[in-house]
Amino acid sequence: MGERGGKRVLEKGNVAMAEGAVQAGCRCYFGYPITPQNEVPEYLSKRLPEVGGVFLQAESEIASINMVLGAVSTGVRAMTSSSSPGISLMQEGISFLAGSQLPALIVNVQRCGPGLGGIKTTQGDYYQATRGGGHGDYRTLVLAPWSVQEMFDFPFLAFELAEKYRNPVLMLPDAVLGQMKDAVVMTPPGPIITYEKDYVLDGAKGRPARNIRSMYLEDDDQELLNYALRTKYEIMEANEQRHEETETDDAEVVIVAYGTAARLALSAMQQAREEGLRVGLFRPVTLWPFPAKALRALARRVKRFLVVEMNLGQMVDDVRAVLGPEVEVDFFGRPGGGMPTPREILAHLHGRGVDKGNEWADKVDAAVDHYVWWREGVLQPREVSPVGHKGVADE
Amino acid sequence: MSKVIFERPRYLCDKVTHYCAGCTHGTAHRLVAEAIEHFGVGEKAVAVAPAGCSVMLYKYFDVDSVEAPHGRALAVGTGIKRARPDLFVFTYQGDGDLASIGLCETMHAANRGEGITVIYVNNAVYGMTGGQMAPTTLLGQRTTTTPAGRKHDNEGHPLKMAEMMATLEGVLYSERVALYDPKQIRRARKAIFHAFEVQTKHNGFGFVEVLSACPTNLHLSPVQSQKWVENEMCAAFPLGLYKDVTAKPPELPAATPEAEVNGVSQGTCHAV
Amino acid sequence: MLFEFMTAGFGGQGILYLGDVLAGAALREGRNATFLPTYGAAMRGGTANCVVIISDKAIGAMTLDQPHAAVLMNQPSFEKFQAVLRPGGLIVANTSLVDPSSLRRTDLRVVWIPATQISKDVVGTERSANIVALGALLKAEPIVETATIEAIFRDGATGKRRAMLDKNLAALRAGLDFQD
Numbered sequence: 001m002g003e004r005g006g007k008r009v010l011e012k013g014n015v016a017m018a019e020g021a022v023q024a025g026c027r028c029y030f031g032y033p034i035t036p037q038n039e040v041p042e043y044l045s046k047r048l049p050e051v052g053g054v055f056l057q058a059e060s061e062i063a064s065i066n067m068v069l070g071a072v073s074t075g076v077r078a079m080t081s082s083s084s085p086g087i088s089l090m091q092e093g094i095s096f097l098a099g100s101q102l103p104a105l106i107v108n109v110q111r112c113g114p115g116l117g118g119i120k121t122t123q124g125d126y127y128q129a130t131r132g133g134g135h136g137d138y139r140t141l142v143l144a145p146w147s148v149q150e151m152f153d154f155p156f157l158a159f160e161l162a163e164k165y166r167n168p169v170l171m172l173p174d175a176v177l178g179q180m181k182d183a184v185v186m187t188p189p190g191p192i193i194t195y196e197k198d199y200v201l202d203g204a205k206g207r208p209a210r211n212i213r214s215m216y217l218e219d220d221d222q223e224l225l226n227y228a229l230r231t232k233y234e235i236m237e238a239n240e241q242r243h244e245e246t247e248t249d250d251a252e253v254v255i256v257a258y259g260t261a262a263r264l265a266l267s268a269m270q271q272a273r274e275e276g277l278r279v280g281l282f283r284p285v286t287l288w289p290f291p292a293k294a295l296r297a298l299a300r301r302v303k304r305f306l307v308v309e310m311n312l313g314q315m316v317d318d319v320r321a322v323l324g325p326e327v328e329v330d331f332f333g334r335p336g337g338g339m340p341t342p343r344e345i346l347a348h349l350h351g352r353g354v355d356k357g358n359e360w361a362d363k364v365d366a367a368v369d370h371y372v373w374w375r376e377g378v379l380q381p382r383e384v385s386p387v388g389h390k391g392v393a394d395e
Numbered sequence: 396m397s398k399v400i401f402e403r404p405r406y407l408c409d410k411v412t413h414y415c416a417g418c419t420h421g422t423a424h425r426l427v428a429e430a431i432e433h434f435g436v437g438e439k440a441v442a443v444a445p446a447g448c449s450v451m452l453y454k455y456f457d458v459d460s461v462e463a464p465h466g467r468a469l470a471v472g473t474g475i476k477r478a479r480p481d482l483f484v485f486t487y488q489g490d491g492d493l494a495s496i497g498l499c500e501t502m503h504a505a506n507r508g509e510g511i512t513v514i515y516v517n518n519a520v521y522g523m524t525g526g527q528m529a530p531t532t533l534l535g536q537r538t539t540t541t542p543a544g545r546k547h548d549n550e551g552h553p554l555k556m557a558e559m560m561a562t563l564e565g566v567l568y569s570e571r572v573a574l575y576d577p578k579q580i581r582r583a584r585k586a587i588f589h590a591f592e593v594q595t596k597h598n599g600f601g602f603v604e605v606l607s608a609c610p611t612n613l614h615l616s617p618v619q620s621q622k623w624v625e626n627e628m629c630a631a632f633p634l635g636l637y638k639d640v641t642a643k644p645p646e647l648p649a650a651t652p653e654a655e656v657n658g659v660s661q662g663t664c665h666a667v
Numbered sequence: 668m669l670f671e672f673m674t675a676g677f678g679g680q681g682i683l684y685l686g687d688v689l690a691g692a693a694l695r696e697g698r699n700a701t702f703l704p705t706y707g708a709a710m711r712g713g714t715a716n717c718v719v720i721i722s723d724k725a726i727g728a729m730t731l732d733q734p735h736a737a738v739l740m741n742q743p744s745f746e747k748f749q750a751v752l753r754p755g756g757l758i759v760a761n762t763s764l765v766d767p768s769s770l771r772r773t774d775l776r777v778v779w780i781p782a783t784q785i786s787k788d789v790v791g792t793e794r795s796a797n798i799v800a801l802g803a804l805l806k807a808e809p810i811v812e813t814a815t816i817e818a819i820f821r822d823g824a825t826g827k828r829r830a831m832l833d834k835n836l837a838a839l840r841a842g843l844d845f846q847d
Contacts, residue, residue, distance in 0.1 A: 008694060009694070010687070010691045010694050010702065027478070028474070028478050035706065036706050054477045054478060056473070058470070058503075059499055059500065060499060062467065062470070062500075063467070063473075063499070063500050063503065066463060066470035066474065066500070067470050067471070067474035067477070069461075069464075069467075069470075070443070070461065070463075070470065070472060070473060070474025070475040070476075070477075070478070071474035071475065071477065071478040072474075073441070073461045073471075074441075074475055074478045074479045076479075078474070078478065092464050093464060093467070096463075096464050100461075100462070175706070176703065176729065176730075179704060180703045180704075181687065181690060181701065181703075182700075182702075182726075182729070183694055183700065201441045201459040201460070201461060201475065201482075202439075202441075202459070202482065203437075203438045203439035203440060203441070203458075203459060203482055204437070204438055204440075204457070204458055205438035206438075209456070209458050209459050209460070210459050210460075211453035211459070211460045211461070212460070212461040212462065213444075213453065213461070213462035214462065215451075217451075260729075263726075263727050264727065264728045264730070265727070266727030266728070267727030267728035269727075270724075270727060339730060341728075341730070342727065342732060
């Protein structure tokens with residue numbers, strides 16, 4: 001998928017991403033092992049010292065993100081990577097990065113949950129990634145690669161945008177994109193773009209001392225900071241919506257999907273076209289800001305959309321919010337490690353839905369009976385007297 | 396002809412602090428500021444502030460500073476020091492920050508022997524949030540969350556950080572000091588200076604636990620609270636040197652006159 | 668042309684290497700290829716498998732729909748994965764560890780090859796059974812040029828791996844020469 005000069009090689013998404021980060025100028029990595037992203041720290045533990053960079057395996061994801069916070073305070077390009085449970089642990093730190101307006105790259109090679117979940121792939125963290133994820137009113141820029149080439153390329157864009165907006169940037173691949181090998185050209189997609197940093201902590205020599213913080217206790221300072229951040233987010237929404245369209249020119253139905261789901265949708269689209277169905281693909285590249293402008297423009301001529309995700313339906317909310325009730329928006333997704341097959345997506349394009357046969361339906365029914373056997377009507381509510389004030393039982 | 400024998404250290408800002416009357420944060424701040432000046436690190440220092448009463452230390456130290464999430468000061472400090480080994484990094488943390496929520500980061504940064512100086516202010520209570528139990532609250536001590544006094548069978552025992560630090564291979568220096576009288580303040584000054592030198596000379600991890608008084612949350616007068624530190628806290632947290640694997644302590648400049656070191660703090664406590 | 672391939676066996680049988688080499692060869696020949704391995708805990712102990720997609724066009728799904736060919740190196744894999752092949756599809760089955768009587772499909776081409784035994788005979792260890800099977804696969808279905816595979820072996824034969832080059836070449840040749 002890369003057209004630039006350089007040799008096409010077969011490489012793993014995790015490794016390509018790590019190499020891309022190094023070439024994009026990342027000089028500090030802090031992380032904690034978790035499947036399916038372990039190739040990232042393993043690769044960087046060898047690679048970063050070669051370029052005079054820092055690799056440190058932290059004691060936890062909490063420590064990792066805060067080491068990143070410290071490192072980026074000094075102006076260097078720094079990153080961490082993890083997978084879903086580890087990213088949950090980092091949320092406080094990401095909120096601090098956002099509140100302190102610091103640039104950093106965080107890569108979430110998603111695995112299925114909730115809880116410890118499993119190591120299979122998913123897109124279950126869309127909400128977390130696109131709504132800030134931690135406490136407070138904030139957003140992170142979210143890039144969704146769909147190929148190993150984009151795994152390599154996006155760190156360049158991520159660091160550029162992080163520094164442009166002084167904001168944490170997330171890359172949101174999934175286990176499949178981390179683990180798969182794909183053709184990739186691992187030469188820089190262009191020059192490294194950077195911006196002046198007047199917040200850097202490097203010792204107050206010949207200038208007043210600086211402070212990086214996110215706590216503002218006095219007067220209306222915290223509210224005013226939030227308004228200022230809102231303005232920044234509005235600029236990001238205006239300038240940074242990215243997407244890609246494939247064969248939408250004559251499309252009657254358009255699939256909206258990102259990342260690995262978009263790859264599966266592309267195959268479904270190709271099959272549908274062979275069957276004479278005019279299907280296109282709209283692929284959000286930034287998940288936040290969501291490419292609302294382009295999708296709205298497309299809806300002027302396309303009246304039916306199918307959102308495909310590897311979850312129970314998260315991005316579909318954004319699609320419906322953008323398109324409004326006039327446009328038909330269907331959804332097909334599989335959660336918890338399941339991947340929609342092109343065949344299943346094709347069935348939805350035909351409006352048939354998926355008939356996976358009685359065997360699968362029976363399995364789902366059995367799972368419901370097993371995991372939520374106690375659902376409505378099975379367990380009866382039981383009355384217990386509350387403890388009264390001062391711990392005296394209310395007889 | 397009069398001679399100046401006591402003045403504000405170069406890196407202590409000319410500001411009235413927000414600390415409560417009788418709080419010894421002010422004294423500790425002054426000693427740290429003296430060390431910054433003495434070792435000439437004011438133009439390459441980065442202070443890492445905790446969540447706690449000293450969260451706003453950027454107002455009082457005229458050096459670069461960053462505010463860490465609660466407990467994560469030593470992870471943030473690690474990031475700074477690893478990215479820029481030429482900088483002088485110190486954390487200034489309370490007992491809740493360093494010994495409770497941040498214990499994991501504390502132990503691991505210490506164990507890695509990061510070139511960071513840690514000023515650990517232990518006052519046996521959560522000050523900023525209004526007097527709740529700390530990991531270092533004494534057995535029997537009443538706080539707003541141990542209304543009948545801390546009991547070991549429910550809340551465990553006070554954590555002895557200076558002792559714990561001394562067990563870690565990565566720690567070059569660990570000492571516990573107090574601020575309840577001028578003699579102790581002089582010892583504390585010496586310890587803080589040495590912890591600075593552990594970094595400037597050995598790029599090592601130096602740890603100073605400073606027993607501190609919180610009259611507001613102890614519900615004692617400033618004088619009584621100093622007595623409480625001397626009699627009660629020092630019994631539970633014995634003062635002294637727990638580890639020093641560096642050369643002999645640094646030569647110090649003339650000591651600050653006793654009478655004027657104390658009582659820097661004024662103002663009211665912020666409960667957040 | 669879209670070609671879907673999978674291989675499966677025990678962890679340690681070189682399953683992922685087989686897929687990696689095949690995908691790499693397709694790439695060298697100017698086509699597109701993806702390689703999707705099992706990963707994590709599944710690598711240790713149980714069965715390993717991987718999927719290779721080869722196409723002249725941009726590859727969408729990196730997953731299987733109906734594979735054209737499969738190399739199945741042990742009994743559990745053979746029992747499980749024979750069902751997923753498309754009608755007329757090809758299986759290379761390692762009869763050193765697969766019981767041919769467990770074939771249930773009647774619409775497949777099957778190359779029965781004692782790859783583990785041949786590996787022992789040709790290179791002295793079981794470790795090249797995967798390459799023997801790859802040779803048999805290429806004989807039955809020349810997805811990529813044999814010379815391309817050999818070039819990958821040569822390029823990869825650096826340092827400690829240099830000793831493997833002759834063994835790999837011999838094992839590949841043994842698979843190609845095998846008469847079913």
